[in-house]
Structures are given as C-alpha cells and as structure tokens.
Amino acid sequence: MSNKPQNVKGMRDHLPQAMLLRQYIISTLTGVFERYGFEPLSTPVVEHAETLEGKLGEDEKLIYRFEDHGGRRLALRYDQTVPLARVVAQYGGELAPRMPWRRYAIGQSYRGERNQKGRYREFWQADVDIVGSASPLADAEIVAVLTDGLSALGFPEFTTMLNHRQVIGGIARVSGLDEGAAGGVYRAIDKLDKIGPDGVRQALLDFGVSAEAAGRILSLVLLEGSAEGVLKELSGQLATDERALAALDNLRAIITALGELGVPASRYTVAPRLARGLSYYTGLVFEAITPIWPEGAILGGGRYDELIGLFSGKAVPTVGLAFGIDRLHDVMEALNLGPRPATTAHVFVSIFGEAQLAESLQLARELRAAGVNVVTSLEVGNVGKQFKEADRKGVPLVLVLGPDDVARGEVVIKELASGNQRSIARSAVVQELMK
C-alpha cells in the first residue's frame, strides 16, 4: 500500500479508452431523454443518513455511512431515486409549474457490496423519472425511453419484461399466502431463470408453502407467450383477487399506450415471475435483459407512488427507470458497439522547425476556432518522430507545413490509416477539415 497506490475496493478508475465510450453512452442517452422533454437534475452524492434510511428495506445495510467533522450523520446516495424524492419535497413550490415533471439525472451512486463483474461499489446510473402522474401513459413513456435508449446505443437484441406488483401480490394471495410471507416468496420466484422451476418449487416448500400452493404459484409464474395471452390467462387465474384484476387492467392500458408510442411488441413480454428487490415499487415493474449479459438486468425500474410522499406528506405518483452505465459499457465493449475513437484529437499538426513554429500554431488555432479537435507537436523538428507520436496516439490525420509547402502556400495532409497524402492550398485547409 505504501509504495504502490491502489484504488479503494469496488471503486474504479476509468482511463481514456473507457471514458470515451462512457461519454458516448451518456451523451447518447441524454439526447434520447431530452427528445422526450426530460430535464436535467443534479444532486450531491452525499445526503443526510436519515434521508436514505427507512426507504430501502433490507438493502439499508449496503448504505455507506460516515460522520463529518461536525458530527453529522451522512451517507453516500444508494441510488438517484431517494434524492429525487428529497428534492421534490424540498422544492415543491418551485417545481410545481413543471409537474408532471420529467427529469433525468446521471451520476454515481454507492453500495457497499462485494464487487463482481457488472457490480461495483461506485457505479453510474442514468435515472429517468416522471414525477406527479399516475397515468399509464407515463409508465408507457418510460418504457418507450428505455427502448429508444437501447436502440440508440445500437443494441441489437433486448427484451423488456413487464410485471405489476399487485399481480405478484395476487398470485401470493390466491395461493393462500399472507402478505408477510410474500417477500421470501417473491425472492424465490425472481430466481426462476437461475435455479429453474424445480429449484423454485423447493425454495417455496422451504418457506413453508404447501405443495398445492407451490404448484399453483409455479404454474402462474411460468406463464409466457404473447403479452395478450399471458394477461388473459392471468385474468382467469386471478379472477377472485380485485387488486390483481385492477393491476392487469393497468398493464393492459400501459401496453396499449406502448403500441401508440411505437414500441414494437417484439420488444417486451409480460413476465409474472419478475419480482425486483427494491421495496418501494407499488405498480408496474420491469427489467431489460439481453442474451449476452446473463449476469443480470442492464436496467430496471417501475412505479413507486408512495416513496416521494414519505418526505412531502402527500402522495406523488412517480414512475422511473435506471440505466446501469457500467453494465451498458461492459456489454457494448463485449459486442463491439458504439464508436471507438482512440483519442479526442482528429488532427495532429506537426512542427517542422523553428521557422515554421508560428505558422503551424496559427493553423492549429484557426482549426480549433472552426471546431476541429487539434493536437500540436510539443517538439520542434524531427518530423518522423512526430508522425510516430500521432500514430501511437491514434490521431487520424497529420498536417505538415515544411519550408517547401509554406513557400508554395500549401499544407500536406496525411491520413495515417491509409497512408494517403495530398497537398492542398493553405487557404483551403480549414474548410477541408471541417467536413
């Protein structure tokens, strides 16, 4: 530790190669969010510990807590959702004209888990929420943003699994379970993809669920196929449970709106097995999955109509989702998606010799003023070495202003990848490179 510095466990450095892709992801998603009229919000990563406490259920043990110099009990934010709730309560009047408020927030959150691939103690999320609307249109719009976002990033294959908290609740109730037992049952169900139907059956029996009830739960949870078909089957099976029927109506309305928003039916399924851990969800829940990332969801979200009311005292219906930037990055890396520039500079301006120094820097200035990313040599002379530097750094173009070129009023532009070079008029260079 003393000689070789190391990062803090689970907290990662992002070197330029990684950052270029991460910034692409962030700017692409930002573009999608703003096309839907979402507005940016930024809050500190540090909150009062009590702001985060009492919102997350068992996950609270993962919160980073500490005391500051003044003895205040503080915590690093666990997600962007609870801070959003705080902001809505704190600035209610100021935000009122924006309601229903579409807001996005991109930044890091912290969870004290043991890290694994795709799971870090500091991680970035792009969080998108619609605050102050209970309309199924809002739920559908969030799913549409999800679909557009992944499409804009170039994901070829992904599916969003949709479910509703009261469908899961209904399954538990018609199987004769009380609400108290439901939590463990949801967790068992959520593992279906990992442990298989028999594993879930065993887990249910271990929870004390009767064999008959376990069989019934399994048959419901295993339903799949077209969204329409699954909804119809669930309606029959859950006919005695009013809340579940209302939930199914809600899902139908959301799916109808999805169609109107242009989300193709191939992009989503109704999946009764989807539970999701966060305790604050009250309605729609969803997760996007992609076949090449079996480790888990690359994003997830849902409706949480009560969380924001915990601070403000009145219910503020809200639906939202979080893109996991780190997982998106890992998947895109694996699939070779997105642009892969080696560096930010597009043009390397070499400096032939002392006599050409001013002339070369002047050209660089003009290019920058025109919006071209330019790096200049910091060494004067030895053009061969300068070419080597440009090549090593991955800058695509090298400009040479040698004595002969300057005398002719020309500049040599060489494209390193192809090796092609040509000489063009000095006066035309800026125009040429702006293309």
Added chain:
RNA sequence: GUGCCCGUAGCUCAAUGGCAGAGCACUUGAUUGUGGAUCAAGGGGUUGUGGGUUCGAAACCCAUCGGGCACCCCA
C-alpha cells in the same frame, strides 16, 4: 456480509525453496521532409504491502490492500 481462487516489468505470462525471465509494448539508432514492416541497442522490478518461518522466500505461514467467481442482492 459469507465462502473459494488470484496478485511477478506498462500488458500477457514463466520461474515451486537456491542468480527474477520471455513475448508484446516503450525509448534510441539504422532514416536531418513522413508513422506502421525489418534489424540493432537500451531503459524498465523492494515479485501489491507489512510481518513471520528458513542458511536462503516470488514460492511456505499470518495479516492487510486490491482483483475474480459463487452465494446474497442488484444497475
């Protein structure tokens, strides 16, 4: 948070108790108007860190920091 595996040059790895090495990368030169290929030379290490065992430790033991995997949970 629990369990298991791992940490040697910038990177990938070798050396299993007895001289710390290779490939790639990097620097310089062959090449004073042009990178990549080739050839030659060179720099680079307290073997993550601290302690212990031993005549002798990269190797064995303990602790610690970091990485990976499975639980758990999730983005």
